[in-house]
Amino acid sequence: MPPPRKRETALRHRLAELRGPDVPAKALDARALAALAANPGCERRAILDGAGVNKTTLASALGAPSAFGQSQFxxxxxxxxxxxxxxxxxxxxLRLVHEKLDRGAEPPAGAQVPDLTAIGPEGRTARTALALREATAAGAWALFDHPMLALDVAGSPAFLEPDAVVVHPDGSWTVVEIKSFPMLDGSADPAKVGAAARQAAVYVLALEEVAARLDPAPRVRHHVLLVCPKDFSNLPAASAVDIRKQRAVTARQLTRLTRLEDIADALPEGTCFSPDLPAADLTAAVESVPAAYAPECLSACELAFHCRDRSRTAGAVTSLGRSVRAELGGLTTVEDVLAAARGEAGDPDDPAVAALRRAAELRAEALGTAGSDSSGALACR
Incomplete structure (x- = not known):
């Protein structure tokens, strides 16, 4: 087996080939990484994100542009x-961090703001780690503005840039998330707070890897600071968010990702995702990688419209949602489900098949059409 450095170099070269000649890599940020961790079975997203493919451009080239993402405004x-x-x-x-997370510490007057300038993401990552060690040893408040952290994702490093990291006088570290959605009367939209917590959990995992290399290892706090505009003003308001659950889920999901080199090795020779390719070739390249579409992808992935069309064409039950897919067991297509409900296929001892047939009977009884076609059984779920 080649040494780790050689394997990493070979993988980087392979991912560049998949991205296409002269196509710049799109950095994998924490928002995308959190979405990837939420759907670890999707090899398509894993290899596209790992290769730095711009999925927005790719979706447009496939004829299925997505409106996913933030507006310029x-x-x-x-x-x-x-x-x-x-x-x-x-x-x-720093005042908000002191107020919400560390009131027992001295007020953060004259805190350090280290210079994190360096060449390239690897250089910035190393500079951030060194500055964190120095600030922790100093035993004083320090504010890190857009530090660079690295996290191993499916065998390839992802470089992440949180809004801020604060070092407390006791040597502990806090991740700060700054969002533009409002905090009304002290609370914000739960869905948006949840998304911010999942994103912050990725930063916490990356920060823990930095802390693990220090002796003694500093404590990475599992309460992050969420800063938002207060009501409808431009004044900041803050809340401490416990991300222990999100951190545990994200860590577990990341370990389930198939390694990028394994996905790349399974692709046909010459596979390339360059948007400059003819539409037919590009579609074939994308379809050569298995996807795991679910309706939740519409709010998290730029390729969702393309994958949804393919899922519906194939009659896959995943297009109905993960909860429905989980309940149907080995029935993977809508046609399989309807055949099972009509009694034409499926094991009667299978709980899913038995439930479908019972649902078909109840529907027929309710409509007064006992013994008629039960093709509408799925609709009564």
Whole structure:
């Protein structure tokens, strides 16, 4: 077996070939990584994200553009709010960290703001790790503005950039998430808070890898600080969010991902996802990688419309949702389900088959059509 460094170099070269000649890599951010961890069975997303393929461009080239993602207005508003929160050396941000997470510590006056400038993501990652070690040893408040962290994802490093990391006087570390959605009367939209918590959990996992290399290892706090605009103003409000559950789920899901080199080795020779390829060739390349579509993908993946069309064409029950798919056991297509409900196929001792046949009987009885076609059985679920 080749040494780890050689394997990593070979994998990087292979992923560049999959991305296409002269096609720049799109960085895998925490938002995308959290979405990938939520659907670990999707090899298609894993290899596309691992190769740095721009899925927005790819979806357009496939003829199935997606509106997924933030608008330019939202990005501009978010950047302006983040700049305000971090102004004056991050004084207001540190005040919120002290108030919400560490009231017993001394007030954060004159905190350090280390310079994290370096060449390339690897250089920035190393610089961040060194600065974290120095700040922890100093035993004082420190604010890290957009540090660079690395996390192994399916055998390939992903470089992540949280909004901020704060070092406390006791040497512990806190992840800070700054979002542009409002916090009304002290609370924000639960769905958006949940998405932010899953994203922060990715940063916490990456930060824990940095901490594990230090002796003694600093404590990475599992309460992150979520900072949002207060009501409808541009003033910051903050809340401590416990992400222990999200961290545990994300860590478990990441371990279930198929290694990128295994996915790449299973692809046909010459596979390439360059958007400059003819539509037929590009479609064949994408379809050569197994996908695990579910309706939840519509809010998390740029290729969702393409995968949904293919899933519906194949009659896959996954297009009805993961909960339905889980209940149907070995019945993987809508045609299989209808045949089982009509009594034409399936093992009568299978609980899913028995439930479908009972549902068909009840439907026929309710409609007064006992013995008639039960093709509508699935609709009565």
């Amino acid at each position: 939202a990005l501009t508003r978010g950047n302006a709010f983040e700049a305000r929160v971090k102004s004056d050396g991050g004084a207001e941000l």
